[in-house]
Amino acid sequence: xxxxxxxxxQTGITTRKADFSQWYLDVIEKADLAEHxxxxxxxxxxxxxxAIWENMQKVLDKKFKETGHKNAYxxxxxxxxxxxxxxxxxxxxxxxxxxxTHYRLIDNPDGSGVMVDPKAKLEEELIIRxxxxxxIYDTYSRWVQSYRDLPILINQWAxxxxxxxxxxxxxxxxxxxxxxxxxxxxxxxxxxxxxxxMLEVYRDFSENYLAMPVITGRKPEHxxxxxxxxxxxIEAMMQDRKSLQAGTSHHLGQNFAKAFNxxxxxxxxxxxxxxxxxxxxxxxxxxxxxxxxxDDKGLVLPPEIAPIKVVIIPIYKTxxxxxxxxxxxxxxxxxxxxxxxxxxxxxxxxxxxxxxNEWEKKxxxxxxxxxxxxxxxxxxxxxxxDSGVKQFILMADLKSVxxxxxxxxxxxxxxxxxxxxxxxxxxxxxxxxxxxILAGDGGYVYSHWCGDPxxxxxxxxxxxxxxxxxxxxxxxxxxxxxxxxxxSERRVxxxxxx
RNA sequence: CGGGGUAUGGCCCAGUUGGUAGGGCGUCUGGUUUGGGACCAGAAGAUCGUGAGUUCGAGUCUCGCUACCCCGACCA
Numbered sequence: 001x002x003x004x005x006x007x008x009x010q011t012g013i014t015t016r017k018a019d020f021s022q023w024y025l026d027v028i029e030k031a032d033l034a035e036h037x038x039x040x041x042x043x044x045x046x047x048x049x050x051a052i053w054e055n056m057q058k059v060l061d062k063k064f065k066e067t068g069h070k071n072a073y074x075x076x077x078x079x080x081x082x083x084x085x086x087x088x089x090x091x092x093x094x095x096x097x098x099x100x101t102h103y104r105l106i107d108n109p110d111g112s113g114v115m116v117d118p119k120a121k122l123e124e125e126l127i128i129r130x131x132x133x134x135x136i137y138d139t140y141s142r143w144v145q146s147y148r149d150l151p152i153l154i155n156q157w158a159x160x161x162x163x164x165x166x167x168x169x170x171x172x173x174x175x176x177x178x179x180x181x182x183x184x185x186x187x188x189x190x191x192x193x194x195x196x197x198m199l200e201v202y203r204d205f206s207e208n209y210l211a212m213p214v215i216t217g218r219k220p221e222h223x224x225x226x227x228x229x230x231x232x233x234i235e236a237m238m239q240d241r242k243s244l245q246a247g248t249s250h251h252l253g254q255n256f257a258k259a260f261n262x263x264x265x266x267x268x269x270x271x272x273x274x275x276x277x278x279x280x281x282x283x284x285x286x287x288x289x290x291x292x293x294x295d296d297k298g299l300v301l302p303p304e305i306a307p308i309k310v311v312i313i314p315i316y317k318t319x320x321x322x323x324x325x326x327x328x329x330x331x332x333x334x335x336x337x338x339x340x341x342x343x344x345x346x347x348x349x350x351x352x353x354x355x356x357n358e359w360e361k362k363x364x365x366x367x368x369x370x371x372x373x374x375x376x377x378x379x380x381x382x383x384x385x386d387s388g389v390k391q392f393i394l395m396a397d398l399k400s401v402x403x404x405x406x407x408x409x410x411x412x413x414x415x416x417x418x419x420x421x422x423x424x425x426x427x428x429x430x431x432x433x434x435x436x437i438l439a440g441d442g443g444y445v446y447s448h449w450c451g452d453p454x455x456x457x458x459x460x461x462x463x464x465x466x467x468x469x470x471x472x473x474x475x476x477x478x479x480x481x482x483x484x485x486x487x488s489e490r491r492v493x494x495x496x497x498x
Numbered sequence: 499c500g501g502g503g504u505a506u507g508g509c510c511c512a513g514u515u516g517g518u519a520g521g522g523c524g525u526c527u528g529g530u531u532u533g534g535g536a537c538c539a540g541a542a543g544a545u546c547g548u549g550a551g552u553u554c555g556a557g558u559c560u561c562g563c564u565a566c567c568c569c570g571a572c573c574a
Contacts, residue, residue, distance in 0.1 A: 165572045458503035
C-alpha cells in the first residue's frame, strides 16, 4: 500500500492511465467513503461518503422544489406484469433484476437455520424496482382524469436494484441511491420543455456545485431509454479521458401513457393521452466527483459540496500552549461562523503531520493550523487542498480570506476541469485519426456521423468507444460520416465511457 | 455462462523437500512524543474456506465442494 502510494506520488494524475482504476479505488479508501458489502455487488456508503450525498440531495431537492416539483414515495416492489406493458420498454430492458418469489421463511428441519417455505410462493412474482416508471405510471393513471389535474410534477428519492454482472463502487453497484422525477403534461411541447429544463438543472448543479463541466446533448436513437421519445444526457470527462454519463432526462412522449392508460379529458371534452418525462441522477455523481478532481493525495472536494469546508489543526506541546491555542481556536470558530462545516481536530494522540495527511485524504478544501508561534504573531497558517499553497493570515483577516479562498477554489476546480476537457477534445474528419485518438490517450472526438448504428458499431468493435451524445452546443454543419462517407448534418461525440 | 487466479488473526501477506503457524498494519495497556504520516515496552487475537483421502504426522500432497477476485458477455 505504501509502496503503491510512493509510486503514484511520482506520476501526475494527468499522465496516469493504466493505474486509473486502482487510483480511483485508492481515493475512496483514503477518504473513507465506501466499501463493498458482503452482499455481492452492493456498496456500504460510509458516513463521510453519505454526507457528500446528503449535500447533493440538499441542493438538488431545493432546485426541484424551486421548479415546482414535490416529493413523494412509491413502492419498492413492482408486479412482474407491469414490466410487460410497454413494448419497447420491455424489449430494451435488461432483464437482470432481483425477483421476489416467496413471502415466508420457516425453520429448516435439519436445524441449520431458516429456509424458504415452498408453500409460500407468490402467485405473481414481484420485481425489486430497477426504475419506477411502471409502478408510478400505474398510479398516475388513477390520478389523472382532467386537464385540471395536470401537470403532475413529482420527484422520488429512492434506492433501485439492477443485477449488474460487474460492479464498481459508486459507478455501478447492484443497489444504488438516486432521485427519479416523473412528470405528466397536457402537451408534447410542455413535456419537451420539462425534460430540457431538468437537464439544465443537472447541468447547473454539475458545473456550479460539483465543479464538474458537462456536455449536454441528446442520445442517438439506438441508445435512448427504452420507451422514450428522446433521451437527453449530461456527459462529463474524467481524468482518464473517459466519459461518464452523469445524468439523464427523458421525454417519454405518450408511450407510457398509452401502456398505462394515463388519459385526461381536455378543454374540448376530448380524451387525450398525456405526455410524460422522467429524469434522474444517482450516487454515481460521487464517482464523477472523485474522478474529476482528486489527486494522488486523495479526494479533492469543491467547497460547495464538501461536508467539511475548513478543518482546524491545533498544535501544541505543553498544557499551557494547548489552553492558549484552544482559546484562540474557539474565537476563530465563532468568527468564521460555518456551523458544522468547520471541524476542529482536537484528537490528542495523533501528531499534526498525521492529521494534515488524513484531512487531505478526505479532500477538505481549507486547513487552518494554529500553534503557539502563530498565536504570538496573531496569525494562522492557511493551506488550500487543491493547490497545496500555504499562507500566513492575520486572525483578523481570516474570515474574509476563507470566504475568498473557498470561492476561488470552487472556480478554479471548474476551470481546471474545463481546461482538461478542452485539451482533450478533438474535431476529426477522418477515420484513421479518430481511431488513433481513441486507441491512444482518448478524449472527446467530434466527428460527423450518418445516423447508422452500424457505423458506430464498427468504431466500437475496433476501439471500444461509442457515441456519447449529439451535443446541443454544436452548430449545424453538413459533412460526411467519418466511417461510411454518407451525408451528416452535424457532429457527434465519440468517446470511451464508463 | 466461458478463461484465469485466490482462500492463513480485524486488514495485508510469508510459510522451503510434509514435522504441529510467523511478520507488517491495526487494536488494547503504560511511558516518552507532537509545526508534514511519532517511538519504545508489553498484551490480546488463528479449530490455516469446507468435506474426504494419503501419512506416524497435512497450512503444505490428492480428489470433491463452496466463496471471493480479475478478464469477457450485461450496464434503462
